[in-house]
Amino acid sequence: ETGVTQSPTHLIKTRGQQVTLRCSSQSGHNTVSWYQQALGQGPQFIFQYYREEENGRGNFPPRFSGLQFPNYSSELNVNALELDDSALYLCASSLGTPVGETQYFGPGTRLLVL
Amino acid sequence: EDQVTQSPEALRLQEGESSSLNCSYTVSGLRGLFWYRQDPGKGPEFLFTLYSAGEEKEKERLKATLTKKESFLHITAPKPEDSATYLCAVHNNDMRFGAGTRLTVKP
Secondary structure, three states: OOOOEEEOOEEEEOOOOOEEEEEEOOOOOOEEEEEEEOOOOOOEEEEEEEOOEEEEEOOOOOOEEEEEOOOOOEEEEEOOOOHHHOEEEEEEEEOOOOEOEOOEEOOOEEEEEO | OOEEEEEOOEEEEEOOOOEEEEEEEEOOOOOEEEEEEEOOOOOOEEEEEEOOOOOEEEEOOEEEEEOOOEEEEEEOOOOHHHOEEEEEEEEOOOEEEOOOEEEEEEO
C-alpha cells in the first residue's frame, strides 16, 4: 500500500506567477484535501475533493483552485502568486465522504514566493 | 466560529518526565477530534481519532482523552524521539487545526 505522495518537494516562484502542485492519494482513498501551513502555525483548510467534485472550501480566494482526476489524484493551482502564499502545502487523502474520516498526509510541497 | 486552541505553545521535558498537552475547542457539532504528530519539514502523521466525550485511545507512550470542551494528549515517560510538534484538529464542516504544541524531550 503506497502512502500519499506530493510533487514537487520544493518550488521557488516570483510574485504574479502561477503554480501547480500535485498529489497522489493513498491507495483506495477517494477523497483529497489541501491545506496551507505557514511557519509556526497549524494547517489551514483550502478545499476538499470527493469523487472529482469540490466538497467544501475554506476561506481562500478564487485564485486557489483545484482538480481531482478519475484515479483520485489531485492538483492545486494558485494564480497571481503573492508573497504571503509562501508556505508548506499539504495534501491529505481519506476514504469516504466528507471530512471527519481520518486523513493521511503527504510530505508537503514547500513553496517560496519572491 | 469554530476555534481550536492548544497549550502550551512549547514544552520542554526531561526524558522520563510525564506531562499532558491540551486542546480546547469550540465547535457547534463535533464530528471528530484528531491528533497528529509533525516533525520539522514533514507532513503530519496520524495518531488518534476521538469521536465522543469519555473516549480514550492509547498508543505506546501516548494516550488521548476527550471531553465536551477539550482533549488531552498524555505522554508517559517520554523519550527524545517523541520530540515533535503535536497538532490537534476538530471536524465540523471542515477540519480546523490548532497551532500545535512544540515538544522537546531532553536526554
